[in-house]
Amino acid sequence: MARLTTGDLMARSLIANGVDTVFGIPGAHMYDFNDALAREGDKIRFIHTRHEQGAGYMAYGYAKSTGRTGVYTVVPGPGLLNSGAALCTAYGGNAPVLCVTGNIMSHLIGQGRGQLHELPDHLGTLRGLTKWAERINHPSEASEVMRQAFSVMHSGRKRPVGVEAPWDVFGMSIEADEPVAAEPLAPPRPDPDLVEKAAQMIAGAKNPLIMVGSGAIDASAEVLRLAELLQAPVTAHRSGKGIVSDDNDLAMMPPAAWKFWPQCDLLIGIGSRLELQYFRWRWFPKGLKVLRMDIDPTEMVRLKPDLGLVTDSKAGLEALITALEPKLAKRESRTGEYRALKHEAEEALATVQPQEGYLKAIRRALPRDGFFVEEVSQVGFTARMCFPVYEPRQYVTCGYQDNLGFGFNTALGVKVAHPDKAVVSVSGDGGFLFGVQELATARQFGINVVAVVFNNNAYGNVRRDQQQVYGNRLLGADLVNPDFVALGQSFGVESVRVDTRESLEAAIVTALASNAPALIEVPVPTGSDTSPWPFIHPAPPV
Known part of the structure; x- marks a missing residue:
């Protein structure tokens, strides 16, 4: 003592x-x-x-x-x-x-x-x-x-x-005495009877869709194994991105999953609030059944499924796969079908400009093991629909809070935790100024985040809604901004302005190679952003 x-x-x-x-x-x-x-x-x-x-x-x-x-x-x-x-x-x-x-x-x-x-x-x-x-x-x-x-x-x-x-x-x-490490409570074990019922439910489904959220983030291998057994697509909205790599044929970003949705007969939610289906899509195929696996028992009350398993995703999936394998004959690959759906969705999303084009440039510049930090903005909203992610935790999201000022500041914490990995944050001009003072923190501690600021001189989403819904009566939507390049330089941060996809990609590559904090401003003409909302809240099929 x-x-x-x-x-x-x-x-x-x-x-x-x-x-x-x-x-x-x-x-x-x-x-x-x-x-x-x-x-x-x-x-x-x-x-x-x-x-x-x-x-x-x-x-x-x-x-x-x-x-x-x-x-x-x-x-x-x-x-x-x-x-x-x-x-x-x-x-x-x-x-x-x-x-x-x-x-x-x-x-x-x-x-x-x-x-x-x-x-x-x-x-x-x-x-x-x-x-x-x-x-x-x-x-x-x-x-x-x-x-x-x-x-x-x-x-x-x-x-x-x-x-x-x-x-x-x-x-x-x-x-x-010296303090000792804490032990978390053991997660609930999966109920064997419910696991058996879940296996029977899954075995009887012809077109299941797997929806993953942050609760499945440590069960990546098990999710993929279940998807392979079923030849079922896996989708995620925000926090579940990368649990199954987006370059896997069974991974579908939301717009492609929406195209699969009308034929779906079983929704398997794993560690997910199912926001995408219940709040964003708001339309359910006739006869759809819902199976949920979640460690939080209150989720089974909030959105009551046909069958719910309260357990840790990894342990629950291990038990479920063990029960399911004897019940399933080997299923034929549906790779061709899924690739076609994804290609159709990608072509449609290519209309969301300039955001989609800039996101492709960022993805090309960002190493495969790099981290992408979103923020509520036109580019951030679009990223949820089309930015490929290859591992769990590589896409860092603010979730349903969608708070301005989140992106750059959060990215600094990501970089502190992963000093040897590339970290890129995207912000709008409005959101970035909520936390711009942390450029000083980045400079002082050598936290080498690349901050990309898309400057449309507006709270873009607010402005569009006021134009389209409220008779073009603009209130608090337009912004007068500083010179972001000069502002960044005043903090001692390498700063540049670019205006094409190619120059953005090159600027990110250069910034990452310099291994120093960097700010890249991308001017976007006010009101020119194509709305991503038709893909986030798609209209029900006719």
């Missing part, structure tokens, strides 16, 4: 649980925790950002691209609230992110005296944004609360958690 402060115990808990990086901004409430991190500087690095939101997004990018814990620390009150967008993204995106924050002095909590950074219910606010959150009231609780945080975060459906401590508690000390 040694005499350790609450801050020491928290920092050493991070290390015991495999954390090597913390993003954040120091502040008065957190000084004793910050100092504990500084004393562990040979074991854990601290990357300070220029905005709390950036710290949260970087932790998300780190977590989403690795499956490991992403950690950030901010002061309470405004610091926590500034990072709230990143926390709700981590919640929606099923990412293991840990927020470490403070509170006012312990004896003043709840008194409403107007202390620095005080909120009416700070812990309640944190709980409202996370899967679980708790306060450390005394150093004797520190190791156990941290253990619970890691256990809850990595048990079942991975989601963010929060830990706070009052200002005065961080520096309190006791004689304590």
